[in-house]
Amino acid sequence: MIFTCRNCGGNVVFSPEKQKMYCPYCEGEDCEESTVKPTTVTQCSNCGGEIQINEYTSSSKCSYCGQHIVFDERVTGAYEPQLILPFKIGKEDAKKLMRDTFSKKIFAPDSFLSEVKLNSMEGMYVPFWLYDYDTNYDYEGKGTKVRVWRSGNTEYTETSYYTIQRNMDVAFDKVPVDASFALNDEIMDLMEPYKYGELIDFSPKYMSGFFGEIYNDTADNLESRAKQKAENDAEGLLKSSISGYTTVTPIRKNLRMQKKGTHYTLFPVWLYMYTYRGKTYRYHVNGQTGKVIGTVPVSVAKVCAYGATLAASFATIGLLVRTILEIL
Numbered sequence: 001m002i003f004t005c006r007n008c009g010g011n012v013v014f015s016p017e018k019q020k021m022y023c024p025y026c027e028g029e030d031c032e033e034s035t036v037k038p039t040t041v042t043q044c045s046n047c048g049g050e051i052q053i054n055e056y057t058s059s060s061k062c063s064y065c066g067q068h069i070v071f072d073e074r075v076t077g078a079y080e081p082q083l084i085l086p087f088k089i090g091k092e093d094a095k096k097l098m099r100d101t102f103s104k105k106i107f108a109p110d111s112f113l114s115e116v117k118l119n120s121m122e123g124m125y126v127p128f129w130l131y132d133y134d135t136n137y138d139y140e141g142k143g144t145k146v147r148v149w150r151s152g153n154t155e156y157t158e159t160s161y162y163t164i165q166r167n168m169d170v171a172f173d174k175v176p177v178d179a180s181f182a183l184n185d186e187i188m189d190l191m192e193p194y195k196y197g198e199l200i201d202f203s204p205k206y207m208s209g210f211f212g213e214i215y216n217d218t219a220d221n222l223e224s225r226a227k228q229k230a231e232n233d234a235e236g237l238l239k240s241s242i243s244g245y246t247t248v249t250p251i252r253k254n255l256r257m258q259k260k261g262t263h264y265t266l267f268p269v270w271l272y273m274y275t276y277r278g279k280t281y282r283y284h285v286n287g288q289t290g291k292v293i294g295t296v297p298v299s300v301a302k303v304c305a306y307g308a309t310l311a312a313s314f315a316t317i318g319l320l321v322r323t324i325l326e327i328l
Contacts, residue, residue: 001070002046003032003208005166011046011067013209016268016287021205032205044069050073056180059125059212070204070212080264081202083130084200085194087123087210087268087287094121094270094285097292105296109276112297117274122225123287125212125266126183130174131217132224132260137234139166140252143245164242170234175226179215183269184282187226190293191286194267198288202266212266219262231255 003012003021010025012032021032044051057222058074061067075081089097095118102108111117141164148157174196178188215323234255242248273280276297283294 001072002067003070003205005031006033007031011208013068013211014086014206016090017093019086019088019210027305029087030055032208056182056216057211058211058214059207059210061211068208068210070207074206074214075202075207078133079267081127081266082185082263083199083265084202084206085199085265085288086126087292088198089268089270089285089287091121091123091270093290094123094287095119097285097290098272098283101292102294102296107298108296112274112276118272121270121272121285123210123268123270125207125210126188126269127179127213127215128265128267129179129215130263130265131172131175131219131223132174132262133172133175133227133228133230133235134258134260135168135170135172136256137166137168137170137238138254138256139168139238140164140232141242141252142240142249142251144247145244147248162165162245164245164248166238166241168234168237168241170237172230172233175229176265176267177229178216178223178267179222180213181216187282187284187293191267191269191284191291194286194288195208199265207266210268210269215264219264227257230257 004010005012005023005026005028007028008023008026010023012021012023012028014020015022020031021030022028023031043049044062044065044067046067046069047062047065049062050206051062051069052062053060053071057071058079059068059070061068075080095115097119098118099113102113143162143164145160145162146157147160148155150156176192176194178185180188270285270287272283272285272294274297275281279297281294282295283292285292
């Protein structure tokens with residue numbers, strides 16, 4: 001499907017800045033046609049050009065006419081998301097966040113934050129599964145408190161023993177696991193947290209102007225990661241409730257988890273890829289919160305130039321010291 005402007009026929013996209021559909025040609029707002037054109041996954045319905053996509057692509061951009069396309073059969077039926085977090089940060093703001101984050105890295109290559117390079121940044125809706133759990137943690141442990149004091153020349157140690165019992169009910173809502181094979185799981189975890197209060201019901205119009213994927217694997221196959229996250233959080237809550245002991249030794253740990261439901265959801269991410277000396281560096285900007293993830297490449301030429309400058313400075317200082325000594 002292609003969203004067209006009822007005023008001028010241009011391609012209408014979702015504007016993160018305006019939080020509404022926007023025509024960049026006539027600057028119309030909420031002017032998308034209610035009737036959209038059916039689009040196959042091999043051909044652009046606007047110009048007929050062949051579209052090169054992979055098996056998971058749900059929205060893309062035609063390389064011939066530049067139209068933003070949402071593929072009907074990949075946003076309906078089994079592939080229709082339940083929820084979506086629309087982009088809150090536009091491309092210009094994402095570029096600014098990159099510059100604000102990395103501009104002080106003096107050894108970065110000159111072209112790293114150039115306008116030309118940053119213009120290649122693309123917005124993408126990443127598929128996620130969100131899991132809800134009811135959890136009960138039944139715990140028993142042995143704690144000790146050790147008191148040491150001196151009286152005269154004698155040191156005394158007193159050890160007190162305690163039984164520690166906890167029974168906690170914890171409800172986990174929307175534990176996130178990304179469902180894209182192309183994106184690194186650890187990086188997607190670092191993109192958190194998202195503001196789940198801004199989740200809304202899915203509509204394909206929010207995808208117009210951005211790339212997107214369907215889930216690459218099922219909720220059942222990816223659930224182990226969600227369970228591990230919930231278990232880690234439950235363990236953290238338990239530990240925070242036990243304090244003041246010198247030592248704590250677990251005796252019984254019984255964590256029971258019951259899945260209440262799953263939600264197929266799309267999260268917004270800006271992606272920037274920069275290649276330097278044959279290596280590709282990937283950067284991710286959370287399209288809702290602006291959190292930036294990535295490491296900066298180091299320019300060998302800049303490091304060498306900096307070293308040469310320091311060496312010249314030290315040589316000048318050495319010559320000055322010798323001259324002063326000779327005068328004295």
